[in-house]
Amino acid sequence: MDTIDLEQWLGEAAPRPLAELLRQLAGACARIARTAARGAPEGLASEADASMCAALSGCPHVAGWASGPQCRATVSPEHGSGGAYLVMFEPLDGAAELAGNGPLGSVFSVLPHLFRGTPASDAAFMQPGRRLLAAGYALYGPQTVLVLSIGKGVHVFTLDAEDRSEAGQWRLTRTAVQVPAASTDFAIDFAMQRFWEKPVQRYVGECLAGSTGPRGRDFAMGWSTSLAAEVHRIFSRGGVFLAPRDCKPPYRPGPLRLMIEAAPMAWLMEQAGAGATNGTSALLDLVPDALHQKVPVILGSRDEVERIAAYHADPSENVSWQLFKTRSLFVPSRL
Structure with a gap:
């Protein structure tokens, strides 16, 4: 049986606009993974932020985004009023451990733009987490994994280390993840x-x-x-x-x-x-x-x-x- 990749999974599981947005985020995470693997920690945090922002600015479905390093929300230059989604992200989680080669990640989530037709100001983001439409994170390590949910369980994708395409190829490696109720x-x-x-x-x-x-x-x-x-x-x-x-x-x-x-x-x-x-x-x-x-x-x-x-x-x-x-x-x- 052939392995399912992210492109196929999104095509079957997500509405087309949301699927397109998540492809952009996954592509940004693949680029961050390659940058991190080059072993040049200086400037990596700003490069990661720029990569995520560039991916979102090119997506017609994104009205605006809020980034951990930025004080205010950013309105999409072209789609600030018409975009259906708002995105929040931390481009480089764990950046404090860069010098020690510690674990790094990127965290993101997607909200609906409830005030569609108006620019996506800070106020548009003031929604409880129950309204999230998607959330996930990438973890950069010996393997780069993308953990994602669109409200239908949690699924894990692994970046193909041999694939050289710009957006990378993510293969579904674990599905319907469940956390055991008890633990030590x-x-x-x-x-x-x-x-x-x-x-x-x-x-x-x-x-x-x-x-x-x-x-x-x-x-x-x-x-x-x-x-x-x-x-x-x-x-x-x-x-x-x-x-x-x-x-x-x-x-x-x-x-x-x-x-x-x-x-x-x-x-x-x-x-x-x-x-x-x-x-x-x-x-x-x-x-x-x-x-x-x-x-x-x-x-x-x-x-x-x-x-x-x-x-x-x-x-x-x-x-x-x-x-x-x-x-x-x-x-x-x-x-």
């Missing part, structure tokens, strides 16, 4: 332990106690600065990833950007039967107040995510709840 893996930046809130302290403490503790089994702990690498580990063998709120001054509401990082990964997790929360609310239910709003992120195997959420809900854990869990006091509902 967890990932968290332990250097921040003294600043965690009590529910997270409790969860990690129980895991570290292992078979002699209340969980009655041993756990394995890891950590990477690449969100794409952590999510891919969960898709490979299960587990939970925690980037919790902390009390380290200056206070910040969370470490990861809701729209550009948290929402697309939460979308993928839920498509694979896993969970995603900020501790008190489902990540996909959060309505952003700002383009680069940051939130706590806890995602992965559903049993573990539900346990951590239950610890946050326990009044005895003394968690500092947000005044409004899904919307700011000061920003009126527009959508």
